[in-house]
Amino acid sequence: MEATQKSGGNGAGAAVIEKRSPVTGEVLGTFPIRTAAEVDAAVARAREAFPTWRDTSLDDRLRMLSRIKDVVQTHGEEYARRISDDTGKPLVDSLVTELMAIPLFLDHYRKTAKKTLSRRKVSTPILFPGKASYIEHFPLGVVGVISPWNFPFQLSMVPVLSALIAGNTVVLKPSEVTPITGEIVDEIFRRIGLPRGVVEVVQGDGSTGAALTRADVDKLFFTGSVATGRKVMAEAAKRPIPVELELGGKDAMIVCADANLARAAKAAAWGGLVNCGQMCTSVERLFVVDAIHDEFVALLEAEVRAMRVGGPDEHADMGPLTFRGQVTTVERHVAGAVDDGAKVLAGGTRLDRPGQFFAPTLLTGVTPSMEIYREETFGPVLPVIRVKDEEEAIRLANDHQYGLNGCVFTKDVERGLELASRLECGQVMVNDLVSIVGNPALPFGGVKNSGFGRYHGPEGLLAFTHQKAIMVDRGWSDIEPLWFPYKGKYDAMAQVFHGLLGGNLPKALLAMTKLRSLTKS
Numbered sequence: 001m002e003a004t005q006k007s008g009g010n011g012a013g014a015a016v017i018e019k020r021s022p023v024t025g026e027v028l029g030t031f032p033i034r035t036a037a038e039v040d041a042a043v044a045r046a047r048e049a050f051p052t053w054r055d056t057s058l059d060d061r062l063r064m065l066s067r068i069k070d071v072v073q074t075h076g077e078e079y080a081r082r083i084s085d086d087t088g089k090p091l092v093d094s095l096v097t098e099l100m101a102i103p104l105f106l107d108h109y110r111k112t113a114k115k116t117l118s119r120r121k122v123s124t125p126i127l128f129p130g131k132a133s134y135i136e137h138f139p140l141g142v143v144g145v146i147s148p149w150n151f152p153f154q155l156s157m158v159p160v161l162s163a164l165i166a167g168n169t170v171v172l173k174p175s176e177v178t179p180i181t182g183e184i185v186d187e188i189f190r191r192i193g194l195p196r197g198v199v200e201v202v203q204g205d206g207s208t209g210a211a212l213t214r215a216d217v218d219k220l221f222f223t224g225s226v227a228t229g230r231k232v233m234a235e236a237a238k239r240p241i242p243v244e245l246e247l248g249g250k251d252a253m254i255v256c257a258d259a260n261l262a263r264a265a266k267a268a269a270w271g272g273l274v275n276c277g278q279m280c281t282s283v284e285r286l287f288v289v290d291a292i293h294d295e296f297v298a299l300l301e302a303e304v305r306a307m308r309v310g311g312p313d314e315h316a317d318m319g320p321l322t323f324r325g326q327v328t329t330v331e332r333h334v335a336g337a338v339d340d341g342a343k344v345l346a347g348g349t350r351l352d353r354p355g356q357f358f359a360p361t362l363l364t365g366v367t368p369s370m371e372i373y374r375e376e377t378f379g380p381v382l383p384v385i386r387v388k389d390e391e392e393a394i395r396l397a398n399d400h401q402y403g404l405n406g407c408v409f410t411k412d413v414e415r416g417l418e419l420a421s422r423l424e425c426g427q428v429m430v431n432d433l434v435s436i437v438g439n440p441a442l443p444f445g446g447v448k449n450s451g452f453g454r455y456h457g458p459e460g461l462l463a464f465t466h467q468k469a470i471m472v473d474r475g476w477s478d479i480e481p482l483w484f485p486y487k488g489k490y491d492a493m494a495q496v497f498h499g500l501l502g503g504n505l506p507k508a509l510l511a512m513t514k515l516r517s518l519t520k521s
Helices: 035-054 059-063 067-087 091-099 101-117 153-167 179-191 204-212 228-235 261-277 288-303 324-339 388-400 412-422 457-461 490-501 503-517
Strands: 002-007 013-022 025-032 119-124 131-140 143-145 169-173 199-201 218-221 242-244 251-255 283-289 342-346 363-366 380-386 405-407 427-430 466-472
Touching: 013 179, 025 179, 035 143, 035 169, 035 204, 059 101, 059 131, 059 153, 059 199, 059 503, 067 091, 067 101, 067 179, 091 101, 091 261, 101 153, 101 199, 101 283, 101 457, 131 153, 143 153, 143 204, 153 169, 153 179, 153 218, 153 457, 169 204, 169 242, 179 199, 204 228, 218 228, 228 242, 251 261, 251 388, 261 283, 261 288, 261 380, 261 405, 283 388, 288 363, 324 342, 324 503, 380 388, 388 412, 405 412, 412 427, 457 466, 490 503
Parallel strands: 143 169, 143 218, 169 199, 218 242, 251 283, 251 405, 283 380, 363 380, 405 427
Antiparallel strands: 002 013, 013 025, 119 131, 131 466, 342 363
């Protein structure tokens, strides 16, 4: 991808994204870079559409959005092809990890959204007899979503749909690296017949995203790098408006001494190399207990060497890197690790063919001092760290700037759960990995530099709402015991005070009755 200048029909230069295939390098098309003025206009349309969409019943919102399932079913294989052209990923990945996730997500919220968003009664202290307390939620307004290129369809659609279900309108800025998928998202929302302004898609580069962070939106939802996330947060702080950041990961996989090594090796290969390792939830630090290290590494090396690499038409297991600049990062991390003493057991270099292909790579002898250990690689590299035991693995896993996902492999499930509870991250799996993201009932998000906030689960809807507290009295009495005048009430109030703090509920209730008798209605 690169931004170029292309002359418009009136002779004026118009900035465009020139999209190149990550498989062949050929130009696939050009896409306009929307200006700040065009972003502001899109936000204004979303602002105008908001009151009507907010006041549309939840049932009607869900009914309209459920049409997406029919569109995806009818055009799914075509969309998968276009997503694979855009990203280079295998068609299986485009169909399953991108497209199939959305109907599952919609089905989940069709069943649960009403309960999540409904007014909820909560308890009221005895200090306020005769009153009822409630919590309810209402939409924020216009939500700005800035989505990434690694899963450009799923990671655009999920936050957009969450915001829409909760009653907001949305302006989406897709990644400039994958503009073809951005067009698919826009096409789907037009096909289901959403009213004008409910979803606005603004294609463009970093300048377009920056314009959206400065626009008149009520929340920003950003998925991407830590560096850009900090910029998004800084812009939001100027207003201020809420921000949700889904950032990087350096996910730890712990292989215990009693693990099923065959399963663990196959899992590590998939968890580190699926989508060419371009996942915030990829296995990027593989801690293997010393007692089984050599046996496990031999099994993993066989799995990595068996990987078939190629484009979508080559029935490959792994495609190219989607973003051309990421190739440089992967090369730097691998070369630096080797210079510092790591050993390459498989891969380690670009493939000698057109496109952005890097061989599936297995490194051993990786240590915490190496850049490949400290920083997110986001490529097809599995760095193995030998540890004395599970305790050292937990200590090292937690001593890191990122905290998104983790996984533990052991035959002792109870022990696995105990270790999972000690990992400092947003999600953990035992004897599995990555697929936790596909469960829409579970909240997803990170800690530390992996960001904050949650989407999926009930939290994924409530994140796009304001919370409102309500307390109700029937209003039968003209005056409350705690209102003026205070004269003659101190002794009774003191008895309420000491009764409640001392755990003597009958004493407190008796004093409240006395306090009421001292209050003239």
